[in-house]
Amino acid sequence: MSTPPILEVTDLKKHFPLRGGLLGGTTGYVYAVDGVSFSIAKGETLALVGESGCGKSTVGKAVLRLFDITDGQVVLDGKRIDDLSSSALRPMRRRVQVVFQDPFSSLNPRMRVRDILAEPIRNFGLAKDAKDLEERVAKLMDTVRLPRDAVNRWPHEFSGGQRQRIGIARALAADPDLIVCDEAVSALDVSVKAQIVNLLQDLQRELGLALLFISHDLAIVEHMTHRVAVMYLGKIVEVAPKRSLFAAPKHPYTEALLSAVPVPMPGMARERIILKGDVPSPIRPPSGCRFHTRCPYAFDRCRSEEPKLTHVATALDEGHVAACHLHDRPAAENPLAVAKGAALVAA
Amino acid sequence: MPPLLEVENLQTHFRTPDGVNRAVDGVSFHVNAGETLAVVGESGCGKSVTAMSILRLIPEPPGKIAGSIRFQGRDLLTLSDREMRDIRGNEISMIFQEPMTSLNPVLTVGRQIGETLRLHQGLSAKQAEAKAVEMLTLVGIPEPARRVREYPHQLSGGMRQRVMIAIALACNPKLLIADEPTTALDVTIQAQILELMRDLKRTVGAAIVLITHDLGVVAEVAERVIVMYAGKKVEEAAVSPLFRNPKHPYTQGLLGSMPKLGSSLHGDEGRLAEIPGLVPSLKQKIPGCVFASRCPHTTDLCRQVAPALEEKEPGHVAACHYAVKEGAIAA
Ligand SMILES: Nc1ncnc2c1ncn2[C@@H]1O[C@H](COP(=O)(O)OP(=O)(O)OP(=O)(O)O)[C@@H](O)[C@H]1O
Ligand SMILES: Nc1ncnc2c1ncn2[C@@H]1O[C@H](COP(=O)(O)OP(=O)(O)OP(=O)(O)O)[C@@H](O)[C@H]1O
Ligand code: SF4
Numbered sequence: 082m083s084t085p086p087i088l089e090v091t092d093l094k095k096h097f098p099l100r101g102g103l104l105g106g107t108t109g110y111v112y113a114v115d116g117v118s119f120s121i122a123k124g125e126t127l128a129l130v131g132e133s134g135c136g137k138s139t140v141g142k143a144v145l146r147l148f149d150i151t152d153g154q155v156v157l158d159g160k161r162i163d164d165l166s167s168s169a170l171r172p173m174r175r176r177v178q179v180v181f182q183d184p185f186s187s188l189n190p191r192m193r194v195r196d197i198l199a200e201p202i203r204n205f206g207l208a209k210d211a212k213d214l215e216e217r218v219a220k221l222m223d224t225v226r227l228p229r230d231a232v233n234r235w236p237h238e239f240s241g242g243q244r245q246r247i248g249i250a251r252a253l254a255a256d257p258d259l260i261v262c263d264e265a266v267s268a269l270d271v272s273v274k275a276q277i278v279n280l281l282q283d284l285q286r287e288l289g290l291a292l293l294f295i296s297h298d299l300a301i302v303e304h305m306t307h308r309v310a311v312m313y314l315g316k317i318v319e320v321a322p323k324r325s326l327f328a329a330p331k332h333p334y335t336e337a338l339l340s341a342v343p344v345p346m347p348g349m350a351r352e353r354i355i356l357k358g359d360v361p362s363p364i365r366p367p368s369g370c371r372f373h374t375r376c377p378y379a380f381d382r383c384r385s386e387e388p389k390l391t392h393v394a395t396a397l398d399e400g401h402v403a404a405c406h407l408h409d410r411p412a413a414e415n416p417l418a419v420a421k422g423a424a425l426v427a428a
Numbered sequence: 429m430p431p432l433l434e435v436e437n438l439q440t441h442f443r444t445p446d447g448v449n450r451a452v453d454g455v456s457f458h459v460n461a462g463e464t465l466a467v468v469g470e471s472g473c474g475k476s477v478t479a480m481s482i483l484r485l486i487p488e489p490p491g492k493i494a495g496s497i498r499f500q501g502r503d504l505l506t507l508s509d510r511e512m513r514d515i516r517g518n519e520i521s522m523i524f525q526e527p528m529t530s531l532n533p534v535l536t537v538g539r540q541i542g543e544t545l546r547l548h549q550g551l552s553a554k555q556a557e558a559k560a561v562e563m564l565t566l567v568g569i570p571e572p573a574r575r576v577r578e579y580p581h582q583l584s585g586g587m588r589q590r591v592m593i594a595i596a597l598a599c600n601p602k603l604l605i606a607d608e609p610t611t612a613l614d615v616t617i618q619a620q621i622l623e624l625m626r627d628l629k630r631t632v633g634a635a636i637v638l639i640t641h642d643l644g645v646v647a648e649v650a651e652r653v654i655v656m657y658a659g660k661k662v663e664e665a666a667v668s669p670l671f672r673n674p675k676h677p678y679t680q681g682l683l684g685s686m687p688k689l690g691s692s693l694h695g696d697e698g699r700l701a702e703i704p705g706l707v708p709s710l711k712q713k714i715p716g717c718v719f720a721s722r723c724p725h726t727t728d729l730c731r732q733v734a735p736a737l738e739e740k741e742p743g744h745v746a747a748c749h750y751a752v753k754e755g756a757i758a759a
């Protein structure tokens with residue numbers, strides 16, 4: 082990966098003020114995203130996984146510039162976008178698009194498919210004339226494998242999977258470099274999900290798209306992404322190429338996460354790491370390592386000192402980083418030194 | 429003992445400008461007390477409509493429900509609206525598929541959880557809020573005392589879904605209908621919610637109808653499974669035989685298109701298997717098998733005659749003319 086990344090996020094922070102108190106002033110903050118850095122290469126898929134409420138969608142929204150960030154930098158194709166005024170941002174907006182989870186509520190029910198797809202093309206001035214517009218719309222329908230004549234129909238006339246294709250077509254209409262997929266396939270049934278995943282992979286190959294793929298579905302993540310970033314309570318705790326991550330997770334949270342995936346084999350007993358302790362709040366994150374209140378391996382140092390994301394040597398791949406003090410210990414005292422992933426996920 | 433819930437020949441049809449949509453077309457099943465029944469099937473096959481029919485939440489018109497739905501011996505379809513309100517949210521409760529649209533955006537989550545309790549159990553506002561905090565704790569939401577005063581838009585997707593679950597569980601229902609209850613949740617919270625549902629079974633002997641696309645969840649929590657396709661039940665079996673030896677080609681296709689954890693380690697990273705084609709329109713009467721247009725084993729017989737549900741093995745029924753085994757027609 083010597084070409085510059087399409088997206089580079091550095092020390093991103095987003096704190097939501099909490100209002101309340103007698104005068105309705107700010108009484109504290111939700112530290113939704115609290116210092117997150119990652120990059121995505123052209124044509125690459127980076128998965129973002131982690132506990133509900135850990136800040137994944139907030140990262141996605143920051144990349145889409147749906148709000149002003151608290152601190153940090155978002156650089157798109159070499160150009161910083163987090164501090165651009167909305168007029169300066171306009172041409173950049175086109176280059177990052179989004180596909181949301183809910184195909185039902187994310188399409189305007191009062192617009193025909195043609196108009197849903199034409200809107201971004203018009204907004205970004207991509208069509209030369211009316212004929213070109215019509216052609217672009219028709220091509221988009223081909224791209225997402227929907228019949229061309231379906232452009233005259235309304236969103237409610239489509240099934241969930243078909244609506245998700247329309248959502249993807251709308252994202253593609255702007256001719257983006259990067260698509261944020263926020264739980265884009267979660268609401269779909271298995272066979273439709275397979276179609277959409279295959280479609281996304283084809284599009285990525287054909288168009289060289291980069292994807293930020295936010296998902297709870299780890300089997301899909303393993304199937305279709307290149308690298309995986311794991312978040313916990315507003316921070317990234319591990320990033321690795323997927324094979325390395327699934328074979329040998331190097332953060333205790335990732336290990337617990339992988340062990341909790343239900344396996345489609347009735348009656349199969351599997352060793353599961355049950356996380357004990359209360360889920361901490363992003364309003365008052367724990368000291369030291371944010372995971373220490375639930376980590377099965379926590380020791381003294383974890384409670385006081387925050388671990389940094391550092392490189393961890395693994396058998397499979399380069400570029401595996403994790404934020405855990407265990408890796409400073411001798412191998413005999415590090416439960417994550419051996420590759421347990423294969424045992425965790427083996428069915 | 430008669431089953432807790434017995435659905436017989438349920439037909440829920442919708443009148444639309446271009447014909448009648450047979451969303452649910454003659455579905456029968458039962459649920460025993462304390463049992464978990466999973467309902468799986470292609471998007472649009474009528475799972476949610478079946479669930480909404482049980483609670484009589486189908487708008488009539490354009491909808492029309494026929495058949496019988498007996499709950500604890502009473503046919504729900506013959507009850508008055510008032511009697512039905514007493515049952516809803518109290519004896520039978522439902523976790524709806526879309527937490528974004530089913531929560532009221534202008535009410536705090538505490539109010540929304542408390543509402544049911546005040547309605548059915550006559551709690552005071554104060555007691556209801558205390559109970560709401562307790563319920564939020566139970567579903568694993570941090571800082572529950574603060575969160576009860578928040579509005580839905582201040583919560584993450586998974587938190588909103590857990591608020592829905594808290595509302596459904598607040599009254600200790602005898603029957604819980606959970607429509608995709610864990611799709612927006614990460615797997616550790618999911619495991620916690622599934623455990624909560626198991627507790628509900630243990631402590632109050634509740635039965636659960638679990639509608640889900642997640643076959644892993646089905647394998648872990650269900651005792652029995654029904655598979656639906658295009659408004660019909662096409663297969664039913666105990667959970668093990670269904671996964672080990674699916675009899676209907678649709679079920680076989682479904683299990684085959686599922687990505688499995690560990691794929692990158694085994695090097696099987698090609699394309700996911702798809703079931704080619706599209707679900708038929710429910711607005712036309714299909715003379716033969718509903719799956720014929722997509723089935724890899726279709727014959728003339730399939731296109732002409734609708735297969736009846738037939739017991740292929742004890743307790744294992746499927747609606748297919750053939751005994752299809754591992755991708756080949758055996759008989
Ligand atoms: N507009 C907002 N105002 C206040 N707090 C917010 C707002 N949006 C998000 N939050 C808070 O920020 C945190 C992170 O939320 P986010 O939606 O990014 O989580 P997530 O990782 O996407 O979770 P999920 O998997 O459940 O979708 C949560 O604690 C949430 O309550
Ligand atoms: N109010 C309504 N009016 C007309 N048709 C409806 C209505 N509600 C549902 N339908 C139709 O009934 C059929 C079954 O829908 P249902 O929501 O039960 O599917 P599902 O199996 O739950 O799918 P999914 O897995 O996507 O949630 C669909 O064709 C749908 O369009
Ligand atoms: S740093 Fe300590 S508490 Fe944090 S994950 Fe590692 S072992 Fe657990």
Ligand SMILES: [Mg+2]
Nearest residue numbers: 137138584585
């Ligand atoms: Mg989210």
Ligand SMILES: [Mg+2]
Nearest residue numbers: 475476477525
């Ligand atoms: Mg549904």
